[in-house]
Amino acid sequence: ARVAGGLVLAWGAFLLAASVRPDGLSVFALAAGNLLTVAALVPPTLRLPDMFPGALRGLMLGLSLLLALLAVVGIVAAPVRRGRL
Numbered sequence: 001a002r003v004a005g006g007l008v009l010a011w012g013a014f015l016l017a018a019s020v021r022p023d024g025l026s027v028f029a030l031a032a033g034n035l036l037t038v039a040a041l042v043p044p045t046l047r048l049p050d051m052f053p054g055a056l057r058g059l060m061l062g063l064s065l066l067l068a069l070l071a072v073v074g075i076v077a078a079p080v081r082r083g084r085l
Contacts, residue, residue, distance in 0.1 A: 027078040034071035038064045 015033050018026035045052060045060045052060065 027074050031071040031074045034067040034074075038068050038071075 011033060015030055018029055041060050041064045045057055045064070049057065
């Protein structure tokens with residue numbers, strides 16, 4: 001559990017640092033982080049409906065939807081690097 005917590009803390013620190021001055025690579029890393037979080041939240045929420053109260057289940061699904069939308073918007077709006085001609 002400590003290793004997993006350390007990994008989540010490191011990933012979160014990277015996401016915060018990358019969001020300060022996003023470039024093409026960090027935008028895709030941020031989107032990947034959002035999509036990985038969605039992939040971790042949605043399956044248990046859908047498979048174990050009796051384990052989560054209705055409000056918590058709705059909150060988790062809403063957060064997952066928001067993170068997925070932010071990932072898609074981040075990928076679409078990623079800065080484009082253009083070389084000199």
